[in-house]
Amino acid sequence: MPEVWIITGGRNYKNRSKVESFLLDVDPETIIRHGACKTGVDSFAENFWHDVLKRETDPHPADWNGKCIVGFCKPGHRRRRGGGSTYCLAAGNWRNKLMAEMEPKASRCVAFRGGSGTHDMMQCARNNHIGLQTIGFDDLTIF
Numbered sequence: 001m002p003e004v005w006i007i008t009g010g011r012n013y014k015n016r017s018k019v020e021s022f023l024l025d026v027d028p029e030t031i032i033r034h035g036a037c038k039t040g041v042d043s044f045a046e047n048f049w050h051d052v053l054k055r056e057t058d059p060h061p062a063d064w065n066g067k068c069i070v071g072f073c074k075p076g077h078r079r080r081r082g083g084g085s086t087y088c089l090a091a092g093n094w095r096n097k098l099m100a101e102m103e104p105k106a107s108r109c110v111a112f113r114g115g116s117g118t119h120d121m122m123q124c125a126r127n128n129h130i131g132l133q134t135i136g137f138d139d140l141t142i143f
């Protein structure tokens, strides 16, 4: 059974080569689970591990337009877009929780620097006793 590793980090993260050089040292059988953000760490991981190296990823985009989750979302927290549609403010948090809880269980969570979403994913990993590895959190020059 291949291991599943969660990769997380900021959507504004710019250091693509830092993500790629990390991935080059990962066992090729590893499945890389990520949040499928179109920019930043998720996109670098998907592009390199899946598109370039032809290895397996397990992307989980947040369902921003979906219904709120009873018992998880705070009542009245949905936000309205300019066009009038609404979105769930906690869709990313719910997705992070599922990524940490789902089978096959991740054996590691690798976090590159990011904002509140990254820190939420890290907390979900801790809650599920998934080993956490942070990269570049002390290096303010790489973000």
Ligand SMILES: [Zn+2]
Pocket: 067, 068, 069, 073, 074, 077, 078, 088, 089, 090, 091
């Ligand atoms: Zn919600």
